[in-house]
Amino acid sequence: MHPKARIHADPAAPEPDRIDGLPDSLVLLILNKLEDVHSLGRCAAVCRRFSDLVPLVHDVYVKIDRVVAVDGDPDDALNLSPPKPRHIFSHLLKLMLFTIAKPFHGMRGPGGAGGGRPLFPRLAQHSPVQVLRGFSHVRNLRVELPSGDVGTEEGVLLRWRARYGSTLQSCVILGGTLVDRKPAGAAGHEASAAEDGGSMPESFYTNGGLKLRVVWTISSLIAASTRHYLLRSIVKEHPTLRSLVLADADGQGTLCMGAEQLAEFRENRLAALACSNRTQVPACSMKLKYAPYLELPGGLGLQGATLVVIKPSSDGAGGCHVGRKETEAFVSGAFDGPFRFAAKALMKRRTYLLEMNGF
Known part of the structure; x- marks a missing residue:
């Protein structure tokens, strides 16, 4: 009786990473199709290559989920309490900052899970312009607010x-x-x-x-x-x-x-x-x-x-x-x-x- 043959994977020959084989131009094309800043932030956290390519995207879409009110000093941390109407426009820029930077906030530079410095420092200390500087080639920017500005009656x-x-x-x-x-x-x-x-x-x-x-x-x-x-x-x-x-x-x-x-x-x-x-x-x-x-x-x-x-x-x-x-x-x-x-x-x-x- 012949012994049963067994097939073992050769540890010395790992499966090649097919994503690494994609040219940068194709990866950028895919990232531009994503547009959404949350999705781009998650992609940037995958690997160093994606982190280098995300800032080069041309199309960025920022969806603001809710308007926040911030009282007191502008350097205070963002307050996620229910919005006050009189503060909606004066603090919209800080909301845009929160929405844009949230996916990147947990990212850290080289040096291990705990030793690296955050790639994006304390959120409340940066304006939206500073955060968007991470996107150096933005050509088309879309921003969506959570609701309209003019109140109307039902059916109007x-x-x-x-x-x-x-x-x-x-x-x-x-x-x-x-x-x-x-x-x-x-x-x-x-x-x-x-x-x-x-x-x-x-x-x-x-x-x-x-x-x-x-x-x-x-x-x-x-x-x-x-x-x-x-x-x-x-x-x-x-x-x-x-x-x-x-x-x-x-x-x-x-x-x-x-x-x-x-x-x-x-x-x-x-x-x-x-x-x-x-x-x-x-x-x-x-x-x-x-x-x-x-x-x-x-x-x-x-x-x-x-x-x-x-x-x-x-x-x-x-x-x-x-x-x-x-x-x-x-x-x-x-x-x-x-x-x-x-x-x-x-x-x-x-x-x-x-x-x-x-x-």
């Missing part, structure tokens, strides 16, 4: 998108007093421009409809200028940035800056308000379009549909002229899904012109 629609350089360049606001779902088989009751002449009903002026739209506009512009102010240090300290987006999880508002806007931001001084943590809103001209009711795709309906297109006045545009075609392209691409349909439908309505002083 409010969406805005603003483009900034060193000051406001353009802004579009889409609003509605109620988003409802039309029952299946119900007859449509959209008021066409031909039926109502494209005019606003008299009740729009007498029942507070116009006043409500003005409140939406001012509140959205304040929210946008506050976000703009909070980004000033990051923009100036990262010359590689080509695209920057600051949005919120509710999808209410989005501030965006492209390569041209970022270059203009760095070249010009910000007009910041001494009494508030936001930049000044320039004098603006506004085009308001209104429809009593719009039927949207997916069986949705929008009551009191309103579109406001805002551009700085000629004397307050900061030397940046935005053409008509560029503005129309910005408006048509500002929203997604049924709200894009609503914006395009409202663009065909009669235009009402308004002027607003800077504030």
Whole structure:
């Protein structure tokens, strides 16, 4: 009887690490697909090679889970108590720091598990700019806040998108007093421009409809200028940035800056308000379009549909002229899904012109 053959692994010939065989360019491509700063932090903790490659990524996404309030000295440790509304914007930068640095906080340099020095020292002693310096080649940065800035009643629609350089360049606001779902088989009751002449009903002026739209506009512009102010240090300290987006999880508002806007931001001084943590809103001209009711795709309906297109006045545009075609392209691409349909439908309505002083 022949003895049974047994196969043993040769300890002298370990299985080659296939990940080590991947070129750096391919690993960087994968890291850029991750984007999320938490995931990038975990990858950086895997090995020294990944730790060297993570700072070279071009695309970074920072999701802020919650807003924290910090009382007292700014060098105190971050307090994770429930947020206080009056502190939300003044301490947003510290929250961004906490979100960005948390995945890296436990990392240590060479020297063993306990002997190495932390790669990122005490969290509260560093600004977001210092933390982001670890990412030396960021081109596209997206930051997501936990919620929108403008409070609205249930069922009310409010969406805005603003483009900034060193000051406001353009802004579009889409609003509605109620988003409802039309029952299946119900007859449509959209008021066409031909039926109502494209005019606003008299009740729009007498029942507070116009006043409500003005409140939406001012509140959205304040929210946008506050976000703009909070980004000033990051923009100036990262010359590689080509695209920057600051949005919120509710999808209410989005501030965006492209390569041209970022270059203009760095070249010009910000007009910041001494009494508030936001930049000044320039004098603006506004085009308001209104429809009593719009039927949207997916069986949705929008009551009191309103579109406001805002551009700085000629004397307050900061030397940046935005053409008509560029503005129309910005408006048509500002929203997604049924709200894009609503914006395009409202663009065909009669235009009402308004002027607003800077504030």
